[in-house]
Amino acid sequence: MKNRRSFIRKIATGITLASLFPLTKKADAGEVKLQGALVHHVFFWLKEPENEQHKQQLLEGLNQLIKVKTIKLSHIGFPASTEDRDVVDHSYSVSYMAMFDNQADQDAYQVDPIHLKFVEQNQHLWNKVIVYDSMD
Template sequence: MQKRRSFLKKAIAGVTLSALLPITKSATAGEVKLKDALIHHVFFWLKEPANEQHKKQLVEALNQLTKVKTIKLSHIGFPASTEDRDVVDHSYSVSYMAMFDNQADQDSYQVDPIHLKFVEENQHLWSKVVVYDSMDQAL
Protein backbone atom coordinates (compact mmCIF):
# COMPACT_ATOMS: atom_id res chain seq x y z
CA MET A 1 0.00 0.00 0.00
CA GLN A 2 2.85 2.39 0.82
CA LYS A 3 4.44 1.74 -2.59
CA ARG A 4 1.15 2.60 -4.28
CA ARG A 5 0.84 5.88 -2.35
CA SER A 6 4.42 6.78 -3.17
CA PHE A 7 3.76 6.02 -6.82
CA LEU A 8 0.58 8.13 -6.78
CA LYS A 9 2.39 11.08 -5.19
CA LYS A 10 5.07 10.98 -7.87
CA ALA A 11 2.59 10.39 -10.66
CA ILE A 12 0.45 13.43 -9.85
CA ALA A 13 3.24 15.89 -9.07
CA GLY A 14 2.97 18.78 -11.53
CA VAL A 15 0.07 17.24 -13.43
CA THR A 16 -2.86 19.41 -14.55
CA LEU A 17 -6.25 18.97 -12.98
CA SER A 18 -7.74 17.27 -16.04
CA ALA A 19 -5.12 14.54 -15.88
CA LEU A 20 -6.04 13.72 -12.27
CA LEU A 21 -9.52 12.55 -13.03
CA PRO A 22 -10.87 10.22 -11.95
CA ILE A 23 -9.19 10.47 -8.55
CA THR A 24 -8.77 7.08 -6.89
CA LYS A 25 -9.92 6.35 -3.36
CA SER A 26 -6.36 5.35 -2.52
CA ALA A 27 -5.11 8.93 -2.70
CA THR A 28 -5.59 11.10 0.37
CA ALA A 29 -6.51 14.78 0.36
CA GLY A 30 -2.95 15.59 1.42
CA GLU A 31 -1.61 13.80 -1.63
CA VAL A 32 -3.87 15.44 -4.21
CA LYS A 33 -3.49 19.21 -4.43
CA LEU A 34 -5.33 21.40 -6.90
CA LYS A 35 -3.00 24.16 -8.02
CA ASP A 36 -4.48 27.27 -9.66
CA ALA A 37 -7.88 25.59 -10.07
CA LEU A 38 -10.98 27.75 -9.86
CA ILE A 39 -14.02 26.30 -8.08
CA HIS A 40 -17.34 27.79 -9.23
CA HIS A 41 -20.17 26.82 -6.86
CA VAL A 42 -23.70 27.97 -7.67
CA PHE A 43 -26.74 27.62 -5.43
CA PHE A 44 -30.26 27.86 -6.89
CA TRP A 45 -33.50 28.57 -5.04
CA LEU A 46 -36.41 27.48 -7.22
CA LYS A 47 -39.50 29.71 -7.38
CA GLU A 48 -41.55 26.56 -6.80
CA PRO A 49 -39.34 24.28 -4.68
CA ALA A 50 -41.96 21.51 -4.53
CA ASN A 51 -42.37 21.41 -8.33
CA GLU A 52 -40.49 18.24 -9.30
CA GLN A 53 -40.80 19.02 -13.03
CA HIS A 54 -39.01 22.35 -12.54
CA LYS A 55 -36.28 20.65 -10.51
CA LYS A 56 -35.89 17.98 -13.21
CA GLN A 57 -35.68 20.65 -15.94
CA LEU A 58 -32.96 22.51 -14.02
CA VAL A 59 -30.94 19.34 -13.42
CA GLU A 60 -31.19 18.33 -17.08
CA ALA A 61 -30.06 21.82 -18.12
CA LEU A 62 -27.15 21.72 -15.65
CA ASN A 63 -26.08 18.39 -17.12
CA GLN A 64 -25.91 20.10 -20.51
CA LEU A 65 -23.41 22.59 -19.05
CA THR A 66 -20.85 19.79 -18.76
CA LYS A 67 -20.45 20.05 -22.53
CA VAL A 68 -18.52 23.31 -22.02
CA LYS A 69 -14.97 22.25 -22.86
CA THR A 70 -13.24 24.25 -20.11
CA ILE A 71 -15.11 22.45 -17.29
CA LYS A 72 -12.82 19.79 -15.81
CA LEU A 73 -15.09 18.46 -13.07
CA SER A 74 -18.71 19.07 -12.15
CA HIS A 75 -21.21 18.07 -9.49
CA ILE A 76 -24.96 18.60 -9.18
CA GLY A 77 -26.27 18.31 -5.66
CA PHE A 78 -29.20 18.78 -3.33
CA PRO A 79 -29.34 19.72 0.35
CA ALA A 80 -27.86 16.86 2.36
CA SER A 81 -29.64 15.52 5.40
CA THR A 82 -26.77 16.64 7.60
CA GLU A 83 -27.15 17.89 11.14
CA ASP A 84 -29.15 21.11 11.44
CA ARG A 85 -26.58 23.59 12.75
CA ASP A 86 -26.49 27.39 12.53
CA VAL A 87 -23.64 27.28 9.98
CA VAL A 88 -25.38 24.86 7.59
CA ASP A 89 -27.78 26.27 4.98
CA HIS A 90 -30.22 23.67 3.68
CA SER A 91 -32.58 26.26 2.15
CA TYR A 92 -31.42 26.02 -1.49
CA SER A 93 -33.04 23.69 -4.04
CA VAL A 94 -30.10 22.62 -6.23
CA SER A 95 -26.36 23.26 -6.22
CA TYR A 96 -23.95 23.11 -9.13
CA MET A 97 -20.18 22.98 -8.79
CA ALA A 98 -17.81 23.30 -11.73
CA MET A 99 -14.03 23.16 -11.56
CA PHE A 100 -11.75 24.89 -14.04
CA ASP A 101 -7.99 24.68 -14.53
CA ASN A 102 -7.67 28.47 -14.16
CA GLN A 103 -9.41 31.84 -14.18
CA ALA A 104 -9.19 32.18 -17.98
CA ASP A 105 -11.11 28.92 -18.44
CA GLN A 106 -13.85 30.12 -16.09
CA ASP A 107 -14.01 33.46 -17.91
CA SER A 108 -14.45 31.56 -21.18
CA TYR A 109 -17.25 29.49 -19.63
CA GLN A 110 -19.16 32.64 -18.67
CA VAL A 111 -19.52 33.66 -22.34
CA ASP A 112 -19.75 30.17 -23.83
CA PRO A 113 -22.95 29.79 -25.92
CA ILE A 114 -23.92 26.68 -23.89
CA HIS A 115 -23.81 28.68 -20.64
CA LEU A 116 -25.63 31.67 -22.14
CA LYS A 117 -28.37 29.36 -23.47
CA PHE A 118 -28.66 27.71 -20.04
CA VAL A 119 -29.32 31.07 -18.36
CA GLU A 120 -31.72 32.28 -21.06
CA GLU A 121 -33.83 29.11 -21.07
CA ASN A 122 -33.92 28.42 -17.33
CA GLN A 123 -33.75 31.69 -15.38
CA HIS A 124 -37.55 31.71 -15.07
CA LEU A 125 -37.23 28.67 -12.75
CA TRP A 126 -35.29 30.32 -9.92
CA SER A 127 -36.02 33.14 -7.51
CA LYS A 128 -32.44 33.45 -6.24
CA VAL A 129 -28.95 32.40 -7.26
CA VAL A 130 -25.80 32.71 -5.14
CA VAL A 131 -22.34 32.04 -6.57
CA TYR A 132 -19.15 31.32 -4.64
CA ASP A 133 -15.94 31.31 -6.70
CA SER A 134 -12.69 30.34 -5.03
CA MET A 135 -9.03 29.82 -5.91
CA ASP A 136 -5.98 28.92 -3.89
CA GLN A 137 -3.82 31.81 -2.75
CA ALA A 138 -0.16 31.85 -1.87
CA LEU A 139 0.21 33.05 1.71
Protein backbone atom coordinates in the same frame (compact mmCIF):
# COMPACT_ATOMS: atom_id res chain seq x y z
CA MET B 1 -3.44 19.59 -35.97
CA LYS B 2 -6.34 20.90 -33.90
CA ASN B 3 -7.73 17.36 -33.41
CA ARG B 4 -4.31 16.13 -32.31
CA ARG B 5 -3.99 18.93 -29.71
CA SER B 6 -7.51 18.24 -28.50
CA PHE B 7 -6.73 14.52 -28.19
CA ILE B 8 -3.48 15.21 -26.30
CA ARG B 9 -5.27 17.64 -23.96
CA LYS B 10 -7.99 15.06 -23.25
CA ILE B 11 -5.42 12.35 -22.55
CA ALA B 12 -3.52 14.69 -20.21
CA THR B 13 -6.75 15.58 -18.41
CA GLY B 14 -7.64 11.90 -18.06
CA ILE B 15 -4.24 11.05 -16.64
CA THR B 16 -4.47 13.98 -14.22
CA LEU B 17 -7.95 12.95 -13.08
CA ALA B 18 -6.88 9.34 -12.71
CA SER B 19 -4.04 10.43 -10.45
CA LEU B 20 -6.54 12.23 -8.22
CA PHE B 21 -8.38 8.99 -7.51
CA PRO B 22 -5.92 6.15 -6.89
CA LEU B 23 -7.41 2.71 -7.43
CA THR B 24 -5.21 0.91 -4.93
CA LYS B 25 -5.81 3.01 -1.81
CA LYS B 26 -7.86 5.84 -0.45
CA ALA B 27 -6.21 9.21 -1.05
CA ASP B 28 -5.63 11.41 1.96
CA ALA B 29 -6.75 15.03 1.72
CA GLY B 30 -3.11 16.10 1.78
CA GLU B 31 -2.43 13.98 -1.31
CA VAL B 32 -5.14 15.63 -3.42
CA LYS B 33 -4.42 19.32 -3.72
CA LEU B 34 -5.94 21.52 -6.39
CA GLN B 35 -3.38 24.12 -7.34
CA GLY B 36 -4.32 26.98 -9.62
CA ALA B 37 -7.82 25.62 -10.18
CA LEU B 38 -10.87 27.87 -10.01
CA VAL B 39 -13.88 26.36 -8.26
CA HIS B 40 -17.24 27.84 -9.29
CA HIS B 41 -20.02 26.79 -6.89
CA VAL B 42 -23.57 27.93 -7.66
CA PHE B 43 -26.62 27.54 -5.40
CA PHE B 44 -30.13 27.80 -6.86
CA TRP B 45 -33.35 28.51 -4.95
CA LEU B 46 -36.29 27.50 -7.14
CA LYS B 47 -39.39 29.70 -7.17
CA GLU B 48 -41.44 26.53 -6.71
CA PRO B 49 -39.16 24.09 -4.85
CA GLU B 50 -41.83 21.36 -4.72
CA ASN B 51 -42.45 21.51 -8.48
CA GLU B 52 -40.72 18.36 -9.78
CA GLN B 53 -41.10 19.46 -13.42
CA HIS B 54 -39.17 22.68 -12.70
CA LYS B 55 -36.50 20.78 -10.78
CA GLN B 56 -36.17 18.31 -13.66
CA GLN B 57 -35.86 21.14 -16.20
CA LEU B 58 -33.09 22.73 -14.14
CA LEU B 59 -31.28 19.37 -13.86
CA GLU B 60 -31.54 18.80 -17.61
CA GLY B 61 -30.17 22.29 -18.21
CA LEU B 62 -27.28 21.73 -15.79
CA ASN B 63 -26.46 18.41 -17.47
CA GLN B 64 -26.19 20.29 -20.77
CA LEU B 65 -24.15 23.04 -19.10
CA ILE B 66 -21.44 20.63 -17.95
CA LYS B 67 -20.65 20.00 -21.63
CA VAL B 68 -18.78 23.33 -21.78
CA LYS B 69 -15.28 22.31 -22.85
CA THR B 70 -13.37 24.37 -20.26
CA ILE B 71 -15.01 22.54 -17.33
CA LYS B 72 -12.62 19.93 -15.89
CA LEU B 73 -14.78 18.52 -13.07
CA SER B 74 -18.40 19.06 -12.14
CA HIS B 75 -20.99 18.10 -9.55
CA ILE B 76 -24.75 18.60 -9.39
CA GLY B 77 -26.36 17.99 -6.01
CA PHE B 78 -29.12 18.61 -3.51
CA PRO B 79 -29.07 19.57 0.15
CA ALA B 80 -27.69 16.67 2.17
CA SER B 81 -29.60 15.40 5.17
CA THR B 82 -26.78 16.42 7.46
CA GLU B 83 -27.19 17.76 10.97
CA ASP B 84 -29.02 21.07 11.39
CA ARG B 85 -26.51 23.57 12.73
CA ASP B 86 -26.24 27.36 12.60
CA VAL B 87 -23.44 27.14 10.03
CA VAL B 88 -25.22 24.72 7.65
CA ASP B 89 -27.61 26.04 5.01
CA HIS B 90 -30.06 23.46 3.68
CA SER B 91 -32.41 26.05 2.16
CA TYR B 92 -31.25 25.88 -1.48
CA SER B 93 -32.88 23.61 -4.07
CA VAL B 94 -29.94 22.55 -6.25
CA SER B 95 -26.19 23.11 -6.17
CA TYR B 96 -23.84 23.06 -9.12
CA MET B 97 -20.07 23.02 -8.95
CA ALA B 98 -17.70 23.36 -11.88
CA MET B 99 -13.93 23.34 -11.71
CA PHE B 100 -11.69 25.09 -14.21
CA ASP B 101 -7.93 24.96 -14.72
CA ASN B 102 -7.67 28.73 -14.38
CA GLN B 103 -9.45 32.09 -14.47
CA ALA B 104 -9.25 32.32 -18.27
CA ASP B 105 -11.17 29.05 -18.64
CA GLN B 106 -13.87 30.29 -16.26
CA ASP B 107 -14.07 33.57 -18.17
CA ALA B 108 -14.55 31.62 -21.42
CA TYR B 109 -17.28 29.55 -19.73
CA GLN B 110 -19.21 32.70 -18.81
CA VAL B 111 -19.61 33.67 -22.49
CA ASP B 112 -19.85 30.16 -23.91
CA PRO B 113 -23.08 29.74 -25.96
CA ILE B 114 -24.03 26.69 -23.85
CA HIS B 115 -23.87 28.79 -20.65
CA LEU B 116 -25.75 31.70 -22.19
CA LYS B 117 -28.47 29.33 -23.46
CA PHE B 118 -28.74 27.71 -20.01
CA VAL B 119 -29.37 31.06 -18.33
CA GLU B 120 -31.82 32.20 -21.01
CA GLN B 121 -33.88 29.00 -20.89
CA ASN B 122 -33.90 28.46 -17.12
CA GLN B 123 -33.66 31.78 -15.28
CA HIS B 124 -37.44 31.91 -14.91
CA LEU B 125 -37.23 28.85 -12.62
CA TRP B 126 -35.26 30.44 -9.77
CA ASN B 127 -35.82 33.39 -7.49
CA LYS B 128 -32.31 33.43 -6.04
CA VAL B 129 -28.84 32.35 -7.13
CA ILE B 130 -25.64 32.70 -5.14
CA VAL B 131 -22.22 32.01 -6.65
CA TYR B 132 -19.03 31.30 -4.69
CA ASP B 133 -15.84 31.35 -6.77
CA SER B 134 -12.56 30.40 -5.16
CA MET B 135 -8.98 29.66 -6.15
CA ASP B 136 -5.62 29.47 -4.47
